[in-house]
Amino acid sequence: MSEPDLAVPLRRRAEQALGDRFLRRALDTATTKFLELRRESFGDFPEGETLRDRAREIKEATLQALDRHLERLVEAIERRGGHVHYATTDEEARRIVLDIAKRAGAKTVVKSKSMATEEIHLNAALEAAGVTPIETDLGEYIIQLAHERPSHIIAPAIHKTRGQVAELFSKALGRPGLPDDPEVLTRVAREELREKFLRADMGITGANFAVADTGTIVLVTNEGNGRMATSLPRVHVAVMGLEKVVPTMSDLVVFLAILARSATGQRLSVYTTLVQGPRRPGELDGPDEFHLVLMDNGRTRQIAGTLREALYCLRCGACLNVCPVYRQIGGHAYGYTYPGPIGILLTSMLNGPGAVKDLAHASSLCGACVDACPVRIDIPRMLIELRKEVAERRIAPWTERTVFGAFARVLERPALYRRAVRAARALQRPFARQGRIARLPALFSHWTKTRDLPAVAERTFRERWAELAREDASGSGTRP
Amino acid sequence: MTARAESSSNDRPPRPSIAARTEFFERIRTEMGKTRGLFSARPAARPPRPAEAIETVQRQIAERWRETAQRFQREFERVGGVFHRAATIKDVPDVIGGIARERKASRVVTWNPAALGPDLGPDLVARGLCVDVVAGGNPGDVERARVRGVSAVADLGLTGVDVAIAETGTLVLRSGAGRPRSTSLLPPTHVAVFDPTALIESIAQLGLLLEAWHVPAPADGGWGGMITLITGPSRTADIELTLTRGVHGPKEVHAVFVEAPFRG
Ligand code: SF4
Numbered sequence A: 001m002s003e004p005d006l007a008v009p010l011r012r013r014a015e016q017a018l019g020d021r022f023l024r025r026a027l028d029t030a031t032t033k034f035l036e037l038r039r040e041s042f043g044d045f046p047e048g049e050t051l052r053d054r055a056r057e058i059k060e061a062t063l064q065a066l067d068r069h070l071e072r073l074v075e076a077i078e079r080r081g082g083h084v085h086y087a088t089t090d091e092e093a094r095r096i097v098l099d100i101a102k103r104a105g106a107k108t109v110v111k112s113k114s115m116a117t118e119e120i121h122l123n124a125a126l127e128a129a130g131v132t133p134i135e136t137d138l139g140e141y142i143i144q145l146a147h148e149r150p151s152h153i154i155a156p157a158i159h160k161t162r163g164q165v166a167e168l169f170s171k172a173l174g175r176p177g178l179p180d181d182p183e184v185l186t187r188v189a190r191e192e193l194r195e196k197f198l199r200a201d202m203g204i205t206g207a208n209f210a211v212a213d214t215g216t217i218v219l220v221t222n223e224g225n226g227r228m229a230t231s232l233p234r235v236h237v238a239v240m241g242l243e244k245v246v247p248t249m250s251d252l253v254v255f256l257a258i259l260a261r262s263a264t265g266q267r268l269s270v271y272t273t274l275v276q277g278p279r280r281p282g283e284l285d286g287p288d289e290f291h292l293v294l295m296d297n298g299r300t301r302q303i304a305g306t307l308r309e310a311l312y313c314l315r316c317g318a319c320l321n322v323c324p325v326y327r328q329i330g331g332h333a334y335g336y337t338y339p340g341p342i343g344i345l346l347t348s349m350l351n352g353p354g355a356v357k358d359l360a361h362a363s364s365l366c367g368a369c370v371d372a373c374p375v376r377i378d379i380p381r382m383l384i385e386l387r388k389e390v391a392e393r394r395i396a397p398w399t400e401r402t403v404f405g406a407f408a409r410v411l412e413r414p415a416l417y418r419r420a421v422r423a424a425r426a427l428q429r430p431f432a433r434q435g436r437i438a439r440l441p442a443l444f445s446h447w448t449k450t451r452d453l454p455a456v457a458e459r460t461f462r463e464r465w466a467e468l469a470r471e472d473a474s475g476s477g478t479r480p
Numbered sequence B: 001m002t003a004r005a006e007s008s009s010n011d012r013p014p015r016p017s018i019a020a021r022t023e024f025f026e027r028i029r030t031e032m033g034k035t036r037g038l039f040s041a042r043p044a045a046r047p048p049r050p051a052e053a054i055e056t057v058q059r060q061i062a063e064r065w066r067e068t069a070q071r072f073q074r075e076f077e078r079v080g081g082v083f084h085r086a087a088t089i090k091d092v093p094d095v096i097g098g099i100a101r102e103r104k105a106s107r108v109v110t111w112n113p114a115a116l117g118p119d120l121g122p123d124l125v126a127r128g129l130c131v132d133v134v135a136g137g138n139p140g141d142v143e144r145a146r147v148r149g150v151s152a153v154a155d156l157g158l159t160g161v162d163v164a165i166a167e168t169g170t171l172v173l174r175s176g177a178g179r180p181r182s183t184s185l186l187p188p189t190h191v192a193v194f195d196p197t198a199l200i201e202s203i204a205q206l207g208l209l210l211e212a213w214h215v216p217a218p219a220d221g222g223w224g225g226m227i228t229l230i231t232g233p234s235r236t237a238d239i240e241l242t243l244t245r246g247v248h249g250p251k252e253v254h255a256v257f258v259e260a261p262f263r264g
Helices: A010-019 A021-043 A048-064 A066-079 A090-103 A115-119 A122-128 A138-145 A162-172 A182-199 A225-231 A249-264 A308-312 A318-322 A324-329 A340-351 A368-372 A379-392 A398-412 A414-428 A442-449 A461-474 B018-034 B050-063 B065-078 B089-102 B121-126 B141-153 B203-214
Strands: A083-087 A108-111 A132-135 A202-205 A209-211 A216-221 A235-241 A271-275 A289-295 B082-086 B107-110 B130-133 B156-160 B163-165 B170-176 B189-194 B223-230 B252-258
Touching: A010 A021, A010 A324, A021 A249, A021 A318, A021 A324, A048 A066, A048 A249, A048 A308, A066 A083, A066 A289, A066 B018, A083 A090, A083 B018, A090 A122, A090 A202, A090 A235, A090 A289, A108 A182, A108 A225, A115 A122, A115 A235, A122 A132, A132 A138, A138 A162, A138 A182, A162 A182, A182 A225, A182 B141, A202 A225, A209 A249, A216 A225, A216 A249, A225 A271, A225 B223, A249 B203, A308 A340, A308 A379, A318 A324, A318 A340, A318 A368, A324 A340, A340 A368, A340 A379, A368 A379, B050 B065, B050 B203, B065 B082, B065 B252, B082 B089, B089 B121, B089 B156, B089 B189, B089 B252, B107 B121, B107 B141, B121 B130, B163 B203, B170 B189, B203 B223
Parallel strands: A083 A289, A108 A132, A108 A202, A202 A235, A235 A289, B082 B252, B107 B130, B107 B156, B156 B189, B189 B252
Antiparallel strands: A209 A216, A216 A271, A271 B223, B163 B170, B170 B223
């Protein structure tokens, strides 16, 4: 699939994706597999539900004292000889990293999968400054060679066939005639990238967590590229959103126990790397310099904002896999760094609600994402609020404004909503095929044409909402 | 700071301005002020005496380690590891020799004996292997460059294990003097040797240990800047979801479990 152009309207991008048969098959296979693995891994893990509640509580409590935890993190990192930098905007974050690279005389940089550096479009900035960034996660490497963007948070090259990868490697790496065998292609990538790891001056990574108590940056990978990037080059820079801090090691292990299960169905990812500052006396490898770039980029504004809960996100990708819209159109159609339901919220967080005037509607509000989310982020609730915001400012396309304006009004009046849902249930019957609605008549047709609505969920949003309200009233709920 | 003095870059790393930091935190506090009292804040409980707690746990496990070792084996094999059992440390060179022979591996890089526990070097050499032992203590740049070179070409990396988690089949390795990060990373085959004293049951217990390792604030005591959890061989599924091993790290991970304790 070629890069979508943001000038192309969302509806058209989605239509393009829907017309791409391989993409749809690949998406379906991948998301279904991730879902199955996730279900299995939580199936034999009875304490999982408690741990999810616990994880959510930790995120909430951490935000309540965010300044204190960040201060402790900074202090612990500096005590170990590391450096902490503060980036309020994406522009500042890029400047800080470029500055570190320049002072270190870095020519080649190896990168380990990091959504945070995607978010600030760091690679383009590095290239412009004469520094060569090399993505080392196999999926990222593939799309970097193809000059594309990730289409899934944890499986960035999900949209490429093995044949395409073979062709790409043959051409880009000057190794003609490579077979379309993943085993061979992976070995080729190992050889190419091993060379780069050993030569690189600087390693740039993201961070899945940072432990305030101990000044520890935590990286979770399956391939080992995170270990390479933090062990071999002489400078390590971690770029991290400020919401990734957790107070203690005891908190960290709660997240470790559920993160990989939610993402890939593993109990733990293959490598969990705890980085504590630069190389210490006696160590035979590890960087001379360690830098943490603490990045705000729109996050702080949400501490008291509509999207506060989106700050809990672990970037596990589970909500993408369950989302009926993502499963149909894939990551690229969303048009921004973060795809899927959570991606809509994060895009609004980073670029303002204007950026999601169409996207805010690329969800059927079926609630599957909340159930899948390890920290139970209420994505539908925030999407509705975003839609309201967008509709109030009159930045949505006319039909969507009407539909969702009506939707919001209906939501606020329970009786009306119940009647509407009953009507929808009755209405959808003739149009539903295998639990999906392919077409709705009249008013809705513009919407479902590109959206293949899932049939109204068994538990409706309203019913779920009522449940939440009860939980809150009884004081046992942890949702704000 | 000592680490930085050895830095090969001529310039000092950039320092953030105090103003940038103050402003950054001010903005956070302002926003936090708007939500005070609106959300529940139940801070996480930290175990009061993690060192004692984990000691008790490990003592209990030591009494019934066979069960725990079995569980470890099951999970380790489930994630694609190869499990070996040895009665005593004296049997280990044969096990490693066997692994090397099967893979036609000849070059071995190993942690320093002080970090590993036993000195297996001579016995491995006697089995026809070419063994590079990394230096302990605080060697300089020359040894660093040498270790990097030999690790990059070694067929097999030999390390100890600080903790083995039964629930997940995970090996936990701390970096430090005589225990480079790259020994378990660069060679295509990683062999880790440990005994029952390394066993713990769960990720929750790992939490206790991680607390214990950092309280009080670590006297550096030879420990390095990295703790690595290894759960199986390096893997990827980035090409059409086809599971492939050894993309960056080792293609094979072997656990050699020695029933008779050999560590202090
Ligand atoms: S919102 Fe939840 S499910 Fe989605 S990526 Fe974030 S943590 Fe995972």
